[in-house]
Amino acid sequence: MSVRFPRLAAAKAERIIADRDGLSLRELEDLGLPELETQQFAPTGPPRVSAEYLLSVRERLSLFAREAGYPQRRELGRFDSTAAVYLAELDLPIGQVIRSDTWAWMTVFLVPHLVQWRWGKVDHCASISRYTGILQRNALGRLWFRAYVMREPGEAPWSTLQLVNEDAHVAILERTSISRDHRLARAIVSAWHESGRGEDALRDAMVRIRVQLLLRDVSELTDASLREVVLSAFR
Amino acid sequence: MAERPIPPHRILLQEDVHLEYGESWHVACGDGMVQLVERGGIVTGWEPGRSVVVSNSVRLEGGAYARLGASRCDGISLKLVATACTARDLDIVARHSCPLPIGSADARPIELTLDGSKLAGDISVSLSIVVESPALEGDQLSPSVPGARLWSSRWRARIEGGRARLAVEAIDFDQYFGSGKASKGLIHVVVAEDPHLEIEQGLIVYLNSAGGGFIQELARKEARATALLWETVLRRVIVAGCDMDFSPAEQYPDGSLGRQWQQWSAIVFGRRPPAELLAMHRGDLSEFEVRIQSYINMKDKF
Numbered sequence: 001m002s003v004r005f006p007r008l009a010a011a012k013a014e015r016i017i018a019d020r021d022g023l024s025l026r027e028l029e030d031l032g033l034p035e036l037e038t039q040q041f042a043p044t045g046p047p048r049v050s051a052e053y054l055l056s057v058r059e060r061l062s063l064f065a066r067e068a069g070y071p072q073r074r075e076l077g078r079f080d081s082t083a084a085v086y087l088a089e090l091d092l093p094i095g096q097v098i099r100s101d102t103w104a105w106m107t108v109f110l111v112p113h114l115v116q117w118r119w120g121k122v123d124h125c126a127s128i129s130r131y132t133g134i135l136q137r138n139a140l141g142r143l144w145f146r147a148y149v150m151r152e153p154g155e156a157p158w159s160t161l162q163l164v165n166e167d168a169h170v171a172i173l174e175r176t177s178i179s180r181d182h183r184l185a186r187a188i189v190s191a192w193h194e195s196g197r198g199e200d201a202l203r204d205a206m207v208r209i210r211v212q213l214l215l216r217d218v219s220e221l222t223d224a225s226l227r228e229v230v231l232s233a234f235r
Numbered sequence: 236m237a238e239r240p241i242p243p244h245r246i247l248l249q250e251d252v253h254l255e256y257g258e259s260w261h262v263a264c265g266d267g268m269v270q271l272v273e274r275g276g277i278v279t280g281w282e283p284g285r286s287v288v289v290s291n292s293v294r295l296e297g298g299a300y301a302r303l304g305a306s307r308c309d310g311i312s313l314k315l316v317a318t319a320c321t322a323r324d325l326d327i328v329a330r331h332s333c334p335l336p337i338g339s340a341d342a343r344p345i346e347l348t349l350d351g352s353k354l355a356g357d358i359s360v361s362l363s364i365v366v367e368s369p370a371l372e373g374d375q376l377s378p379s380v381p382g383a384r385l386w387s388s389r390w391r392a393r394i395e396g397g398r399a400r401l402a403v404e405a406i407d408f409d410q411y412f413g414s415g416k417a418s419k420g421l422i423h424v425v426v427a428e429d430p431h432l433e434i435e436q437g438l439i440v441y442l443n444s445a446g447g448g449f450i451q452e453l454a455r456k457e458a459r460a461t462a463l464l465w466e467t468v469l470r471r472v473i474v475a476g477c478d479m480d481f482s483p484a485e486q487y488p489d490g491s492l493g494r495q496w497q498q499w500s501a502i503v504f505g506r507r508p509p510a511e512l513l514a515m516h517r518g519d520l521s522e523f524e525v526r527i528q529s530y531i532n533m534k535d536k537f
Contacts, residue, residue, distance in 0.1 A: 002352075009402055010427040011439040045283045045352075094353045095283055098322045101436050132436075133429065135325065176324045211240050216382040217316050217365045220332055225381065 001091050003049040006039040008105035010132035016108055017131055025071050028113035029062075039105070042096070058110050060086060061140075065114050076118060077166065080143055085158055087140065088147030100134055103141035107131045115139040136174050146173055149182050150189065160186045163193045171202055177213055178206070184218060184226065191230045205233040244378040247364060247386040251299040255292040255342060260360065260390050263288045264351070272392045275489060281394040283352040289319060289360060294342040295335065303378070303385065310371035311378075312337065313385070316363045319347045322355040323488055335364060356433060357490070359391040393490055401468070402435050403453075405444040421446050422467045426475035430482075430493025437492030440468060462536040469527050473500050474516055477509035503530045 020028065033051055041048055061083055062070070068079035096102050107115050108131050118139055119126035130139040146169050150161040164172070172188060173179045188209065192202050209230065212218070218226055259273040265285030272278055281287060293315055303311070313335040321328050329347040347360065364386040366378045378385060408417045417423070420443055427437040442450050452460035476496035483500065487493030503526055504512055516523045528534075 009436045009439050010429060010432050011402075011425040011437055014427055015425065042283070093283075094326070095321075095351075095355050098325055098353075099355045100432075104436075128428065132427070132432075134431065135322075180320055180324055180327050182327075214239055215242050215384055216380065217363050217384055218382055219318060219330065220314065220316055220365070220367075221382055 001093060002046040003053075003093070004041045004045045004047065005049050005093075005096050005102050006036060006041055006105045006109075007099065007101040008040070008108055008132075009101055010104060013104050013108050013132045014128060017125070017128060020112070021125060025113050025117055028116055031109075031112060033109055046093075054110055057090070057106075061111055061114060065117060070114075070117055073117065079114075079118065080166070081162065083140070084143040084147040084161065087144040088151060092144070094148075097141070097144060098135065100132070100138060100141060103135065103138040103144075104132045107139050107141075111140065136170075136179075142169075142173070145179075149173060149179050149185050151182070152186065160189050164189050167199050168192065168202055171199070171206055175206065175210065177210060181219060183223075184209075184230070187223075187226050187230045191227070191234055194231075195234045197234070201234060205230075208233040242384065243376075244383060244385075245303050245376050246384070247295075247299055247302055249386075251296050251302055252364065252386050252388075253294045253296055253342075254362075254388065255294075258390070260392075261290045262358075262392070263290075274390045274392070276392050278358065278392050278394045281351060281354065283354075285351045287349040287351050287354065287358065287394075288346060289349065289358065290344065290346045291362075292342040292344045293335070293362070293364075294340065295364075297340075300337060304374060304376060311369060311373070312367040314365050314367040315343055315345065316365055317345045317347060318361045319349055320359045320361070321349075321353065321357060323357060324359060325355075326353070328353050328358075334367065354394055357391055357393050359389065361387065361389050363387040391489065401440060402438065403440045403442060405442045405450055408441075408443040408445065411441070418443075418445065421449055422464060424468055424471035426472055426479075427492060428479050430476070430479075430485075430487050430491060430496065432492050433490055434492050434495050438468070438472060438495075440464070458536045462531050462533055466527055466531045466533065469499050469503065469530070470524065472496055473503065473512065473527070476500065477513045477516075481509070483509065503527055 033054060036048060036051055064079050064082045064086065067082070068075040115126050115130050119130045126139070129137045135141040135145050147158070147161055150164065151157045152160050168189070172185055178188065179185050188205070192205065195201060212229060212233070218229055221229065256271060259271050261269050262272045262278050263269045264278065264280040264287050265282065267280045270278060278287070315333050315335045317331040318327055319329040320326060328349050331345055331347050333343055335343055345362070349358065363384050366381055366383040366385065368381060369379045370377045373379060408420055408423070409415065411423070423441040425439045425441070429437065442453070449460055453464060473496065476493070481493050481496050483497055483506070485493065487497065500512065
């Protein structure tokens with residue numbers, strides 16, 4: 001998709017979020033989009049995204065949330081899973097959606113009710129990092145990123161994505177030395193799943209693999225050799 | 236501080252590897268001129284629709300194989316691997332690899348072509364010399380696995396073209412602060428709480444849109460207006476960073492708010508701890524301000 005998305009600097013977002021302190025989910029849901037003409041976009045590039053398109057994204061994400069129990073916090077994992085696949089399949093422009101300020105705009109203006117529902121508490125606002133933090137912490141950006149990294153080539157693109165729970169995603173995706181090499185990240189998930197062991201084993205293996213990466217460049221290894229390197233970290 | 240593990244095999248030293256441009260790489264944006272960009276430098280002219288070509292060349296010095304304890308016939312072969320990443324290493328955008336023949340005095344060219352639309356904020360290139368196939372008869376210190384790193388180097392540069400480095404916006408102060416509360420003010424600086432954010436995201440400067448003359452002077456880069464702006468920005472960032480417990484010792488990313496705060500604090504006040512700076516700000520505000528004015532060289536602007 002070749003359009004420009006609006007961006008929101010964290011320093012600006014924090015004030016907007018602070019002004020909304022205490023709003024209910026319903027009130028957050030009813031907030032309208034700001035005039036796109038007044039928003040910040042990259043100065044050059046393809047055409048600006050339309051409000052209609054952004055609203056259609058909000059509608060779909062809200063639908064996934066309702067299917068996962070919104071406004072009750074019942075099946076948060078289900079929302080994460082369906083929203084991650086949906087965002088990845090939108091084919092968003094990589095250079096823009098890998099920036100945290102693009103996702104800051106989306107979470108602050110497009111789906112603040114979903115951020116509060118997913119990460120807030122009844123008497124407590126969602127952490128600012130879920131709006132303006134790094135990609136891996138942003139409430140929506142992290143979902144897009146996990147699907148982007150875990151996407152398998154071929155007919156079953158989401159088979160690896162479905163194997164991983166929240167904690168494991170955090171363990172893998174917050175280590176950029178691993179997550180930037182999608183093939184390696186997927187190999188780790190497969191090996192961990194095959195091992196049938198818990199998250200402690202994954203965390204230990206991640207340490208061993210990160211040490212290995214300092215000593216060895218695995219990017220040129222065949223799939224079979226890479227798999228051997230990763231499996232050895234789980235032994 | 237993270238420690239690197241000691242490799243269980245011989246490695247090449249810096250003097251064994253010759254990079255044609257030293258600490259720099261050649262970068263060309265679209266059809267633009269080739270830029271020689273040093274490590275930590277800035278690539279100008281980047282546009283999302285144009286490709287970016289990053290190039291260099293590598294030659295092994297004569298003693299490199301002796302350093303590895305290898306003779307010419309023992310079967311070891313080496314490879315040059317270059318990986319380009321963007322968005323602070325969040326995504327790999329290009330790879331290049333080629334054999335590095337034994338005993339050849341020729342330089343091996345490296346050229347990475349990056350899709351400009353996939354870049355965000357920076358470009359980094361990790362360059363490694365690795366074992367392609369190990370020696371047939373090595374000793375205990377011979378590198379024994381494919382991919383074993385013998386030498387590596389890293390270069391990073393910011394890319395510019397899409398956004399100003401200091402984010403400045405003109406707004407209506409009456410609307411922002413409430414009618415009459417700050418309508419005659421000039422500059423409002425907002426600093427984010429997260430020191431890891433890029434400076435463009437973590438620092439916003441608002442100018443009063445009613446102060447058209449000041450904005451025009453800034454646009455013309457008039458010395459007085461520019462000095463006043465920077466004096467305000469530095470003061471606000473230094474105090475805010477101290478207030479929000481930014482760490483003077485932590486290794487914040489290049490181009491981040493935290494790194495900029497460390498640089499400004501250190502250059503204006505020396506390496507004084509944040510608590511001392513805050514105490515000076517509260518107890519000796521005039522000296523605090525005059526030190527910043529001095530750094531800006533305010534006296535020569537009037």
